[in-house]
Amino acid sequence: MTSPVCPAPVVSERVEMLHGAGGRRAHSLIETVFRSAFSSPETESVLDGTCHDSAVLPWDSARVAVTTDSYVVTPLFFPGGDIGRLAVLGTLNDLAMVGARPVALTAGFVLEEGLPISILRSVVESMASAARERGVSVVAGDTKVVERGQADGLFITTTGVGAPATEVVFSPARIQAGDAVIVSGDLGRHGMAVLAAREGFGFEGVGDSDLAALWPAVSAVLGEAEHVAVLRDLTRGGLGAVLNELSEQGRVQIDVEEHAIAVSEPVSAACELLGLDPLYVANEGRFVAIVRADAVERVLRALRGCAVSSQSTVIGSVTAAECEPGVTLRSRLGTRRPVDWLGAEQLPRIC
Amino acid sequence: MTSPVCPAPVVSERVEMLHGAGGRRAHSLIETVFRSAFSSPETESVLDGTCHDSAVLPWDSARVAVTTDSYVVTPLFFPGGDIGRLAVLGTLNDLAMVGARPVALTAGFVLEEGLPISILRSVVESMASAARERGVSVVAGDTKVVERGQADGLFITTTGVGAPATEVVFSPARIQAGDAVIVSGDLGRHGMAVLAAREGFGFEGVGDSDLAALWPAVSAVLGEAEHVAVLRDLTRGGLGAVLNELSEQGRVQIDVEEHAIAVSEPVSAACELLGLDPLYVANEGRFVAIVRADAVERVLRALRGCAVSSQSTVIGSVTAAECEPGVTLRSRLGTRRPVDWLGAEQLPRIC
Numbered sequence: 170m171t172s173p174v175c176p177a178p179v180v181s182e183r184v185e186m187l188h189g190a191g192g193r194r195a196h197s198l199i200e201t202v203f204r205s206a207f208s209s210p211e212t213e214s215v216l217d218g219t220c221h222d223s224a225v226l227p228w229d230s231a232r233v234a235v236t237t238d239s240y241v242v243t244p245l246f247f248p249g250g251d252i253g254r255l256a257v258l259g260t261l262n263d264l265a266m267v268g269a270r271p272v273a274l275t276a277g278f279v280l281e282e283g284l285p286i287s288i289l290r291s292v293v294e295s296m297a298s299a300a301r302e303r304g305v306s307v308v309a310g311d312t313k314v315v316e317r318g319q320a321d322g323l324f325i326t327t328t329g330v331g332a333p334a335t336e337v338v339f340s341p342a343r344i345q346a347g348d349a350v351i352v353s354g355d356l357g358r359h360g361m362a363v364l365a366a367r368e369g370f371g372f373e374g375v376g377d378s379d380l381a382a383l384w385p386a387v388s389a390v391l392g393e394a395e396h397v398a399v400l401r402d403l404t405r406g407g408l409g410a411v412l413n414e415l416s417e418q419g420r421v422q423i424d425v426e427e428h429a430i431a432v433s434e435p436v437s438a439a440c441e442l443l444g445l446d447p448l449y450v451a452n453e454g455r456f457v458a459i460v461r462a463d464a465v466e467r468v469l470r471a472l473r474g475c476a477v478s479s480q481s482t483v484i485g486s487v488t489a490a491e492c493e494p495g496v497t498l499r500s501r502l503g504t505r506r507p508v509d510w511l512g513a514e515q516l517p518r519i520c
Numbered sequence: 521m522t523s524p525v526c527p528a529p530v531v532s533e534r535v536e537m538l539h540g541a542g543g544r545r546a547h548s549l550i551e552t553v554f555r556s557a558f559s560s561p562e563t564e565s566v567l568d569g570t571c572h573d574s575a576v577l578p579w580d581s582a583r584v585a586v587t588t589d590s591y592v593v594t595p596l597f598f599p600g601g602d603i604g605r606l607a608v609l610g611t612l613n614d615l616a617m618v619g620a621r622p623v624a625l626t627a628g629f630v631l632e633e634g635l636p637i638s639i640l641r642s643v644v645e646s647m648a649s650a651a652r653e654r655g656v657s658v659v660a661g662d663t664k665v666v667e668r669g670q671a672d673g674l675f676i677t678t679t680g681v682g683a684p685a686t687e688v689v690f691s692p693a694r695i696q697a698g699d700a701v702i703v704s705g706d707l708g709r710h711g712m713a714v715l716a717a718r719e720g721f722g723f724e725g726v727g728d729s730d731l732a733a734l735w736p737a738v739s740a741v742l743g744e745a746e747h748v749a750v751l752r753d754l755t756r757g758g759l760g761a762v763l764n765e766l767s768e769q770g771r772v773q774i775d776v777e778e779h780a781i782a783v784s785e786p787v788s789a790a791c792e793l794l795g796l797d798p799l800y801v802a803n804e805g806r807f808v809a810i811v812r813a814d815a816v817e818r819v820l821r822a823l824r825g826c827a828v829s830s831q832s833t834v835i836g837s838v839t840a841a842e843c844e845p846g847v848t849l850r851s852r853l854g855t856r857r858p859v860d861w862l863g864a865e866q867l868p869r870i871c
Contacts, residue, residue, distance in 0.1 A: 186868045187868075189592075189756075189868060189869075190756065190757070190867065190868050191755070191756025191757030191758075191761050191802070192757050192761055192800075192861050192862065193861035193862065195757075196765075196861070220691070220692055220765070220769045221587075221614075221617060221618050221690070221691075222587050222589070222614040222617065223585050223586065223587035223614050223615055223618040223620065223680075223682070224585070224586055224587070225583050225585045225618055225620070225684055225689070226583060226584045226585075226586065227582065227583055228579060228581065228582055228583055228584045229582065230579065231578065231579055231580065232576050232577060232578055232579055233576070233577045233579045233584055233681065234574050234575070234576045234577075235574065235575055235577065235624065235626055235659060235660055235679070235681055236572075236573050236574035236575070236626065236660050237626035237627065237628045237660050237661060237662050237677070237679055238573070238628060238662045239629065239662050239663075239664045239677065240664070241540075241630055241664045241666050263572075263573040263574045264574055266572060266573065266574065267572050267574040267576055269574065269576070273586065275586055275587065275588035275679050276588065277588045277589060277590035277628070277677035277679075278590065279590050279592055279630070279677075308586060309586055309587050309588050310588060311588050311589045311590050311677075312590075313590045313591070313592045313675075313869075313871075314868065315592050315672060315675075315869060316672075316868075316869075318669065319671065319672040320670065320671055320672070320675070321666060321667075321670040321671070324630050324664075324666075324671075324675065326588070326590060326628035326630075326662075326677035328586070328588055328626050328628075328679035329574075330584065330586055330681070331574070333576055338576070339572070340571070340572075341571055401572075404542070405540075405541065405542025405546070406541070406542030406543050406546075407542075410542050410543055414547075414571070418571045449543075451542070510543050510544035510547070511543065511544065515541065515543075516541065517537045517540060517541050517665065517667075518540070518664075518666060518667075520664075
């Protein structure tokens with residue numbers, strides 16, 4: 170068999186070390202995979218053909234919110250999402266938690282030599298589509314390539330830049346005895362969707378990740394911002410870790426009711442089978458809001474008006490810490506047990 | 521032999537999967553390694569104990585500059601720097617290239633299970649010290665852990681946030697025939713320092729990386745900003761790649777003189793031995809400035825007044841592109857040859 174002599178394609182089928190070396194091949198990867206996906210009339214008007222590594226954005230707020238997350242989820246694709254969509258929405262959700270409207274994103278990629286370009290392209294297109302949905306531009310980025318076996322496919326680090334939309338500075342220090350603890354929906358769907366995809370268990374039943382943008386829900390309650398102590402998304406470590414953090418940071422006791430915490434039947438069954446507690450399983454479209462008791466009804470009404478938080482409910486309340494701050498759960502049987510940090514340490518590479 | 525029973529240390533000797541799982545151990549790693557290094561009176565006043573993943577910065581400019589780079593340099597430590605210092609200065613240098621004063625940084629870490637905590641601590645302390653030197657706060661961050669063999673020690677992605685200090689929007693589109701091409705110093709020291717450390721060649725003689733902050737040099741020429749077309753740092757791909765980019769983006773011809781381009785004797789000798797062209801070797805403390813001919817003397821005087829750019833010199837000039845834009849080099853013997861992109865593709869994982 171002889172092969173016809175043909176010119177090497179500018180973008181090959183797989184990521185090569187040369188794609189990270191700053192020359193023509195790096196340039197062609199950026200042009201054909203990244204720029205074509207991320208460019209939009211908004212981005213182009215912002216970047217104005219300056220071709221720099223830095224983007225300069227017009228700004229009309231007296232504050233800038235900024236946050237960073239690295240994403241190493243495995244597998245790269247899971248029911249209800251993929252690492253690209255997660256890297257966009259997850260980071261924008263961190264902005265939402267401080268009441269900041271998302272404006273722009275940057276993205277840093279570490280690619281493993283040999284990664285099929287088709288996979289990279291799917292991930293990048295998913296990022297671009299998630300950013301477009303949220304009205305956000307990806308304004309700057311970087312790509313590095315490491316040798317085969319030195320990264321697991323690809324890692325993405327995104328940074329979100331947002332404009333604070335409220336004067337209120339949400340903080341655990343604002344939590345007071347008597348406050349209500351609201352959770353925006355059922356728990357554990359992201360973690361279980363990723364785990365099911367990773368391990369190839371037969372629980373299709375657990376359904377899709379809850380991965381979703383939280384800004385619509387947050388912007389709906391900003392009218393009540395002065396009555397909101399703090400918002401926190403329930404990602405790594407789940408509700409259990411977040412309540413422990415808030416109790417420790419706010420120096421308060423938090424007591425929650427098991428019967429009020431929604432977990433879908435299939436997620437609950439899968440957790441039981443695997444010995445996991447859904448309280449500690451990661452979510453990517455759920456958050457907790459700690460609010461003044463007299464504003465609870467108005468906040469709930471606002472949250473329930475948004476699809477992403479339509480199942481919001483009060484799950485517990487805050488009391489003064491007697492000696493050490495802590496978290497307790499009253500079971501369906503009426504017994505009360507401490508909720509500690511330990512259970513949070515169960516699922517690696519879930520985001 | 522029996523071991524005494526002692527309590528497990530909160531931070532172990534090596535990075536474990538649990539350090540990335542969002543529970544108590546993740547929390548303790550953040551507190552003992554990251555927060556202690558990155559906290560400063562400035563950071564604390566900005567973050568104000570809010571304990572969020574997002575930082576909210578006061579802002580008094582009508583524009584925000586933002587840039588991201590991922591760092592995968594190997595080895596992690598090299599003469600004249602390490603991945604941490606590089607991740608701070610490299611990203612701030614991208615801000616400097618658009619005339620933006622650096623204000624804040626975020627950092628995302630991907631850590632390999634088994635990485636000695638002492639190495640992580642050295643890298644983080646080096647980042648903190650570089651940020652302090654530059655008067656910049658590390659305001660937000662994230663840490664993920666991946667299994668042994670799924671990352672090469674650690675990767676860092678930093679995002680820089682800066683305040684533009686000039687109304688001028690530097691851009692290759694501003695390049696005009698007749699402009700002068702200035703380079704801020706000798707070439708190739710970063711790439712050769714990393715390569716010497718990586719391969720264990722016996723060229724201690726190549727000396728330290730040129731890794732340095734470029735903002736002092738840039739701020740010194742901002743008084744002449746209207747006469748500056750564009751600035752570009754000479755990182756991956758070196759001067760060769762950057763001149764090709766600028767010529768292509770600006771649709772101009774760029775001609776440079778070999779005799780004007782400084783390369784130290786040991787770097788030159790090491791490049792010759794390895795078959796590398798110093799024109800394409802990465803730098804981390806060098807940049808090119810393309811400036812109007814009648815402002816050259818003033819710009820050179822300003823640059824030479826700064827330590828980092830004290831050896832600035834004119835290496836060539838811009839002419840109108842006859843048909844296709846391109847770059848040529850006139851050798852010491854007087855012959856002229858094209859400088860193409862290809863040579864840029866020679867050194868992986870240099871930053």
